Amino acid sequence: xxxxxxxxxxxxxxxxxxxxxxxxxxxxxxxxxxxxxxxxxxxxxxxxxxxxxxxxxxxxxxxxxxxxxxxxxxxxxxxxxxxxxxxxxxxxxxxxxxxxxxxxxxxxxxxxxxxxxxxxxxxxxxxxxxxxxxxxxxxxxxxxxxxxxxxxxxxxxxxxxxxxxxxxxxxxxxxxxxxxxxxxxxxxxxxxxxxxxxxxxxxxxxxxxxxxxxxxxxxxxxxxxxxxxxxxxxxxxxxxxxxxxxxxxxxxxxxxxxxxxxxxxxxxxxxxxxxxxxxxxxxxxxxxxxxxxxxxxxxxxxxxxxxxxxxxxxxxxxxxxxxxxxxxxxxxxxxxxxxxxxxxxxxxxxxxxxxxxx
Numbered sequence: 001x002x003x004x005x006x007x008x009x010x011x012x013x014x015x016x017x018x019x020x021x022x023x024x025x026x027x028x029x030x031x032x033x034x035x036x037x038x039x040x041x042x043x044x045x046x047x048x049x050x051x052x053x054x055x056x057x058x059x060x061x062x063x064x065x066x067x068x069x070x071x072x073x074x075x076x077x078x079x080x081x082x083x084x085x086x087x088x089x090x091x092x093x094x095x096x097x098x099x100x101x102x103x104x105x106x107x108x109x110x111x112x113x114x115x116x117x118x119x120x121x122x123x124x125x126x127x128x129x130x131x132x133x134x135x136x137x138x139x140x141x142x143x144x145x146x147x148x149x150x151x152x153x154x155x156x157x158x159x160x161x162x163x164x165x166x167x168x169x170x171x172x173x174x175x176x177x178x179x180x181x182x183x184x185x186x187x188x189x190x191x192x193x194x195x196x197x198x199x200x201x202x203x204x205x206x207x208x209x210x211x212x213x214x215x216x217x218x219x220x221x222x223x224x225x226x227x228x229x230x231x232x233x234x235x236x237x238x239x240x241x242x243x244x245x246x247x248x249x250x251x252x253x254x255x256x257x258x259x260x261x262x263x264x265x266x267x268x269x270x271x272x273x274x275x276x277x278x279x280x281x282x283x284x285x286x287x288x289x290x291x292x293x294x295x296x297x298x299x300x301x302x303x304x305x306x307x308x309x310x311x312x313x314x315x316x317x318x319x320x321x322x323x324x325x326x327x328x329x330x331x332x333x334x335x336x337x338x339x340x341x342x343x344x345x346x347x348x349x350x351x352x353x354x355x356x357x358x
Contacts, residue, residue, distance in 0.1 A: 024266040025052060028237040029059075038066065046072050050087035057089045061099075069095035071208035090208040093187045096194045099201050100133075107134035107143055109193060112186050118152065121173045122161075125152045125181035133193040148193040155188040156181070157212050176212055184209060234262050238269040247276035252283050 026036055029052070042065075043051050050072050058065040073090050076083040100106040114126035132147040158171040177184050187209040195202045235245055248258065265272035
């Protein structure tokens with residue numbers, strides 16, 4: 001009964017439900033449960049791998065993913081001669097604005113100016129939009145202008161018109177452009193102007209707003225499948241000092257043993273370090289390298305023994321070490337002797353007595 005329900009002085013029940021175990025991919029990135037739920041809410045309907053791809057993109061660009069500076073856009077990519085759907089992370093106009101401000105040279109842009117009204121693909125909108133982006137020059141007080149004009153018919157996202165489940169052959173703007181044609185035109189124009197003013201920041205990549213509704217368009221490029229090395233991925237995320245990599249090199253483990261350890265200690269790098277240190281000690285002793293074994297005996301503490309200190313010519317007790325059990329016993333005995341509250345001469349007498357008994 002105590003396990004089913006426990007009470008405290010306030011009379012409230014204490015929940016015995018355990019916190020869910022987060023997948024290693026989230027733990028490595030420092031994403032907790034509440035953050036993950038929020039991300040899946042910000043990007044509804046997206047695959048988990050795509051959301052993680054977006055997270056990595058934001059980390060690389062030093063952006064806050066919770067503010068949705070980028071978008072996940074489905075695209076067709078050519079793989080082995082066939083086109084398949086893939087989610088692609090694309091910057092949004094908000095990322096463009098953030099990046100431009102970070103340069104310290106962005107001086108804003110002009111008020112948008114519009115051309116005459118036209119009818120295109122079932123919607124009325126300005127024929128074009130003009131925006132000028134201002135950038136600070138190298139000379140103090142200098143302001144450089146980058147004017148850009150974008151035409152509605154060139155950027156509006158369209159789709160096929162259907163009637164009675166049959167294509168009519170006409171094109172219609174998609175839902176987003178139908179609801180806010182001017183707003184979308186302005187965003188496309190602003191993005192183009194920012195690329196013009198800051199080419200080193202944005203390159204030639206279009207924003208998601210410019211690609212809105214164009215998920216059916218094809219990226220005509222061969223996709224390269226990247227094989228991820230689990231060990232390299234683990235070391236990259238959990239071994240900044242290189243300690244684990246050095247221990248693995250000395251432990252002489254098989255690939256299967258390494259894979260099992262990575263799975264066992266997926267979220268506990270310190271536990272992996274301790275087990276690898278033990279494996280290194282056992283490997284050295286099993287190899288018959290007595291000098292290396294004596295290095296363990298001569299360590300100042302058990303912690304230093306695991307790290308393996310520099311070799312010396314003689315051990316405290318003058319004994320040869322042949323088995324792991326003997327090495328552990330010698331280390332324990334050295335620890336006991338070292339812990340006794342005696343003066344150095346008395347300790348020397350203990351060493352002499354122990355040596356004479358051999």
